[in-house]
Amino acid sequence: MGGPSPEAINEAPAPEAIKEATAPEAINVTLRRKRNADGHQPGPDGVVADMPSESDALDAYSHVVSTVAAKLLPSVASLVVRTTRGDGAGSGVAFTDDGFMLTSAHVVAGAPAGVAEFTDGTESRFDVVGTDPLADLAVLRVRDGGAPPATLGDADTLRIGQLVVAVGNPLGLAGSVTAGVVSALGRSLPVRDGRRARLIDDVIQTDAALNPGNSGGALADSNCRVVGINTAVAGIGVGLAVPINTTTRTIISELMSTGRVRRAWLGVAGAPAPLPPQVAQKLNQRRGLRLLEVVPGSPAARSGLFLGDIIVSAGGKPVKGVQDITRLMLGSAIGARLQITVLRRGAFVDVVAVPAPLDG
DSSP, X not given: OOOOOGGGSSOOOOOSSOOOSSOTTTXXXXXXXXXXXXXXOOOTTSEEEEOOXXXXXXXXXXXXXXXXXXXXXXXXXXXXXXXXXXXXEEEEEEOSTTSEEEXXXXXXXXXXXXXXXXXXXXXXXXXEEEEETTTTEEEEEESSOOOOOOEEOOGGGOOTTOEEEEEEOGGGXXXXXXXXXXXXXXXXXXXXXXXXXXXXXXXXXEOSOOOTTOTTOEEEOTTSEEEEEEEEEEETTEEEEEEOSHHHHHHHHHHHHHSSOOBEEOXXXXXXXXXXXXXXXXXXXXXXXXXXXXXXXXXXXXXXXXXXXXXXXXXXXXOOSHHHHHTTOBGGGTTSOEEEEEEETTEEEEEEEXXXXXXX
């Protein structure tokens, strides 16, 4: 039997609207008609907004955070692993009702199994189903039943300033909850697996306090949906989380079904380069990827790509940097025809490449 499709992995229902930093149902900004005599100036339609008081806002904030905590704490476990390098610890999130859990790959690196302890005191041994260090994600499966599964959301719906809640086990303190906002989106996090390196795209930056042991825990929105897996502390007040989106759902699906993630290889290296003004205007795109290396005998070389070419699109999508190529190089790209458009000596040239498997 094949593995689950990315869409089948705990698909969250389509949200009616994106919940902002304060949930609409938590803080009501009511509209009512008021007379000029009360000291407030009504708008053109005679309606004045009643803004919530500071205490109301704090109560609403606390309500959102406590609601998320109550929903997610039973789904988040403290993980302990033992490797040749010593003991390690982190957090994990149950996301199916048959025992599958998500965590960071670096939490379980080198360990085939470990122990998960949930907030109700239940302990269960788990097996590492598969890891992908190049996405810093791992899938585990507990042996004795499973905790209530959390719902996976979609990080692509997040906005800067939106409230997020981090649930994990920092510094060995089980069942800890911190809250903050989305500080930035679209960050890139460099990761390495042996000689291979890549950037994790669209990483979420938050000011919710993260500490050692938070890795692998949940970053959730105000609707209790897990939108990221906490992965790193980049500095005081700067935490990073791997997003839950279409790309990571594909990775999770492959880990569940095969225990590994196949990646494709094109055989190019490059850097962002500005496009000539007339080209930028035509494409509505300011940058492309200038090729600084084309590996001899690689799929890129066989397709007719040359040093100095500027890739402007691949697979029908704009290419502005190396990340845009990297995100296309998942297992489904192996052996598939990939149309690439480049700018060469002022003219557009189309080539077709067939990516090969990336050897481990």
